[in-house]
Amino acid sequence: MTTIHSVPRPGARIQRVTVGTAKYLSLVIAAVVTLVPLVTVLFASLKTPTEYGSTSALTPPSNWFNFANFVTAFDSGKMLEGFANTAIVLTVSLAGTIFIGTMAAYGLDRFEFRGKRLVFGLFLIATLIPGVTSQVATFQVINGMGLYDTKAALILLFMGTDIIAIYLFIQFMQAIPNSLDEAAMIDGANRWTIYWRIVLPLLKPAIATVVIIKGIAIYNEFYAPFLYLPSEGLISTSLFRFKGPFGAQWEVISAGTLIVIVPTLIAFLFLQRWIYKGLTSGAVK
Amino acid sequence: MLAPSILGFTVFLIAPIVVVVALSFYDWNLLSDPEFIGLENYRELAGDERALQSIGNTFYYVLLNIPAQTVLALALALAVNSKVKARNAFRVIYVLPWMAMPVALGVIWRWVFDPAYGALNRFLEVFGVDGASWLTDSAWAMPVIASVNVWQYTGYTMLFFLAGLQAIPAQLYEAADVDGASAPYRFFKITLPLLRPSMLFVLITSVIGSFQVFDTIHVMTAGGPAGSTATLNYQIYLESFTQRNAGYASMLAVILFAIIALITLAQVSFFRKRTVYDFS
Numbered sequence: 337m338t339t340i341h342s343v344p345r346p347g348a349r350i351q352r353v354t355v356g357t358a359k360y361l362s363l364v365i366a367a368v369v370t371l372v373p374l375v376t377v378l379f380a381s382l383k384t385p386t387e388y389g390s391t392s393a394l395t396p397p398s399n400w401f402n403f404a405n406f407v408t409a410f411d412s413g414k415m416l417e418g419f420a421n422t423a424i425v426l427t428v429s430l431a432g433t434i435f436i437g438t439m440a441a442y443g444l445d446r447f448e449f450r451g452k453r454l455v456f457g458l459f460l461i462a463t464l465i466p467g468v469t470s471q472v473a474t475f476q477v478i479n480g481m482g483l484y485d486t487k488a489a490l491i492l493l494f495m496g497t498d499i500i501a502i503y504l505f506i507q508f509m510q511a512i513p514n515s516l517d518e519a520a521m522i523d524g525a526n527r528w529t530i531y532w533r534i535v536l537p538l539l540k541p542a543i544a545t546v547v548i549i550k551g552i553a554i555y556n557e558f559y560a561p562f563l564y565l566p567s568e569g570l571i572s573t574s575l576f577r578f579k580g581p582f583g584a585q586w587e588v589i590s591a592g593t594l595i596v597i598v599p600t601l602i603a604f605l606f607l608q609r610w611i612y613k614g615l616t617s618g619a620v621k
Numbered sequence: 622m623l624a625p626s627i628l629g630f631t632v633f634l635i636a637p638i639v640v641v642v643a644l645s646f647y648d649w650n651l652l653s654d655p656e657f658i659g660l661e662n663y664r665e666l667a668g669d670e671r672a673l674q675s676i677g678n679t680f681y682y683v684l685l686n687i688p689a690q691t692v693l694a695l696a697l698a699l700a701v702n703s704k705v706k707a708r709n710a711f712r713v714i715y716v717l718p719w720m721a722m723p724v725a726l727g728v729i730w731r732w733v734f735d736p737a738y739g740a741l742n743r744f745l746e747v748f749g750v751d752g753a754s755w756l757t758d759s760a761w762a763m764p765v766i767a768s769v770n771v772w773q774y775t776g777y778t779m780l781f782f783l784a785g786l787q788a789i790p791a792q793l794y795e796a797a798d799v800d801g802a803s804a805p806y807r808f809f810k811i812t813l814p815l816l817r818p819s820m821l822f823v824l825i826t827s828v829i830g831s832f833q834v835f836d837t838i839h840v841m842t843a844g845g846p847a848g849s850t851a852t853l854n855y856q857i858y859l860e861s862f863t864q865r866n867a868g869y870a871s872m873l874a875v876i877l878f879a880i881i882a883l884i885t886l887a888q889v890s891f892f893r894k895r896t897v898y899d900f901s
Contacts, residue, residue, distance in 0.1 A: 355804075359700045366697060367714045370776070374717070376740050377729050392747070393740035440626035455627065462634045468833050468854050469874040469881075472644065472861045473637035496629030558724040558836045563862065575728055586732050593725040604720040608713065615780055 381405050381591035388587045409592035418574035425490050425561075425570065426554050432495035433550060434543055441505030442535050446517065459499050471563070478564060489564040494554055501546045504614065508542040509535070545614030548607050552600050571596055638878075644871035651865050662872035672873060674848055675856035678763065679880075682852055683831045685767035691823060693775045698782035699812075712783070715776030723773065727840030730769045731756065734841075759849035762842050766850055769837055774830070778823055785819030786812070821892040825885055832881050853877045 372394075380388060382397035382405070410416070444455065467474075474493070475484075483489040512535065520530050561570040569577065575592055604611065645662055649655035666672055697715060701708050718726065733740045734755040742752030755761045789812065797807050833854055838844060844851030844859065851859065853873060861870035 356705075359703065360705060362696070363700050363705060363711050366693075367711055370714050370718060370772070373729055373733055373740075373772075374721075376733070392743060394744070436625045436629060440623050443623040455623065458630060458635065462630060465634065465638060465878065468835065468857065469878045470634070470637035470641050471857070472867050472870050472874065473640035474633060475861075476640065477632060477637060492629075493633060496633040499630075502626065552720060556722040556724075558722070558839075562839075572722055572724055575725060586738065589728060589732065593728050596725045597721040600720045600722065601717060604717070605713070612780060612784075 377590045377594060380587050381594050383587050385585065385587060405588045405591035406595060408588050409595060412588070413574040413577050413592050413595075414569055415571065415574050415592075415595060418569045418571040421487065421565075421568055422555060422571040425487050425494070426551060428487075429491045429494035429554055430547055430551055432491065433498050433501055434546060436495060437498060437501040437505050437546065438536060438539055438543070439531065440502050441509050441539075442531050444502075445506050445509040446514070459502065462499055468559075475563065485565055485567055487565065487568070490560055490570075493560055493564070494550075494557075498546075498550065501550060504542050504546060505539060508539050512538050542614075545610050548603070548610050549614050552603060555600060641871045641874050644868050645875045647868040647871075649867040651867050655868065658868070662869050665869065666872065666876070671848055671851070672853075672856055675851045675853045676876070676880075678848075678850065679832060679852040679854070679877075681763060682767055682834065683828060685764055686770055686831050687824070687827060689767075690771045690775050690778055690827065691820075693771065694778035694823070695782050695816075697775065697779045698786055699808075701779070702783055702786045712776075712779075715779055717776065718773040719777035721773075723836040724840055726769070726773060727837045730765075730837075731841045734765055756842050757846050759846045762846060762850045766834075766837055766841055769841070770831070770834065773837075774827065778827060781819050781823050782816065785816045789815045817892055821888065824888055828884060828888070829881055832877065853880075 376393040379395065379397055380393065382400060382402050383391065384402065384404070387398060444452065478484055478489045478493070481489075481492075483492065516534055517530050520534055525533070556572060558572045561573050565573075575589075575596060644655065646657060646659055647655040648658045648661070697711075701712050701715075705711070732738070736742055736752065736754040736757065739752075739755075741755070745752040753761050755765045793811050793815075794807060797811060802810070832852070834852060835854060835858065838850055838852065838855050842850045844855050854877065857870050857873045857877065860866045860873060864870075
């Protein structure tokens with residue numbers, strides 16, 4: 337907001353100071369409400385079982401370097417396996433999404449063909465349809481392909497249906513001048529060379545955004561692995577393995593949730609700029 | 622070049638929807654052959670208290686969730702957008718919960734609200750207050766789940782309002798200042814009308830998101846107690862994958878889709894009717 341004040345009204349200064357304080361105070365309160373649960377989890381994860389039982393949730397741990405709970409959580413949640421499986425699913429789905437998405441964007445933006453409006457229409461409708469409503473049938477599709485309980489099921493689901501990525505790519509495509517394609521065409525390049533040598537490199541910023549946002553979404557996804565890959569754990573389903581002996585040990589569970597959450601928080605802190613840009617680029621206009 | 626994406630959409634989005642609509646007229650336990658029963662599933666819905674309850678739960682959840690989240694997000698966006706100290710730090714903090722895995726957060730919140738060992742009740746104990754059995758009391762369970770989701774998504778929603786606020790031309794506020802307009806006047810006559818595109822986007826996506834909530838409910842209450850937190854979406858999951866009533870679940874999915882479509886259309890037409898400003 338701008339602050340050009342022509343003629344200060346009497347009392348305006350005092351009013352501005354109180355409004356400013358109230359604003360600041362509410363920002364601080366909101367920040368505390370946001371952080372307190374996460375901080376209590378951090379505290380709990382560093383406490384020994386007896387210490388956890390005898391201290392309040394807001395008491396800091398006596399030893400900040402007591403990582404025993406983290407080790408227990410990592411082992412009993414089979415988190416190494418979880419991280420490995422998530423990494424495989426993540427890498428393949430992202431690569432697939434990017435190739436499928438950029439090719440679709442190139443095709444939709446650069447070519448005129450019959451049924452183009454139909455394709456756009458279908459994409460638009462598909463964005464509005466909540467995935468869960470068709471889950472019964474999607475499950476049959478995966479089952480029919482013989483892919484139930486395989487990583488391939490998740491990979492196909494993640495990369496087959498990303499409309500948001502295609503929209504983002506199309507927006508970037510529109511900014512790449514057509515004359516570039518034409519110049520390459522005159523030099524004898526075919527469609528594939530243009531896509532591979534010109535379009536794909538110029539789409540890099542959009543690709544980075546999709547990698548980050550979709551990467552975090554896949555990492556956090558619970559429903560699909562829970563439903564389609566029951567026998568192998570991804571990192572998101574690993575927390576459910578605590579239900580046995582560690583089911584009631586909150587200090588271990590706290591450590592487990594932190595192990596799971598921290599990677600995305602770190603990714604977010606380093607990649608904020610891309611995330612903000614990618615999220616809101618399509619939303620405002 | 623379009624082939625892979627069209628194939629993907631057809632196989633994983635369009636075909637399943639067609640199949641779900643068709644299945645809603647069948648009786649099917651996922652194993653034997655589906656049997657055509659016409660509108661029987663739809664008729665059955667009228668007497669199915671659990672399913673009707675879940676529709677009610679869904680609206681209750683949306684009503685608890687959306688207004689609180691939207692108003693808070695807008696307030697935070699306004700505050701962060703003004704020239705306060707450490708605004709970037711505040712923004713980062715508010716967005717953090719959205720980045721974190723919903724299931725993990727559900728686990729954390731289940732612990733916070735645990736009646737005996739939970740952080741909240743142990744905290745209340747200090748003041749001599751007996752906390753409720755938050756997640757096993759059917760009056761409290763849904764509001765608790767809704768507040769968890771508000772906590773998680775308010776910062777995310779704020780980002781869209783922030784982007785919208787930053788797109789409002791500064792001259793408008795300068796002109797209003799010259800005219801001596803009051804702060805509420807500026808908010809209701811400039812900010813709010815010009816945030817309309819962001820508002821429409823936020824409402825449509827967050828309402829659709831609310832109708833699809835699964836992770837938090839599954840982890841915190843699994844639809845209980847007494848079905849009081851089973852939303853329609855969760856009921857579809859239960860019917861299809863634990864009860865194996867695929868046909869009946871498909872009928873519920875058609876109902877859910879119809880509800881979402883109607884609400885989305887209503888929102889679009891409500892916002893379209895009003896004047897659109899274009900400063901580009």
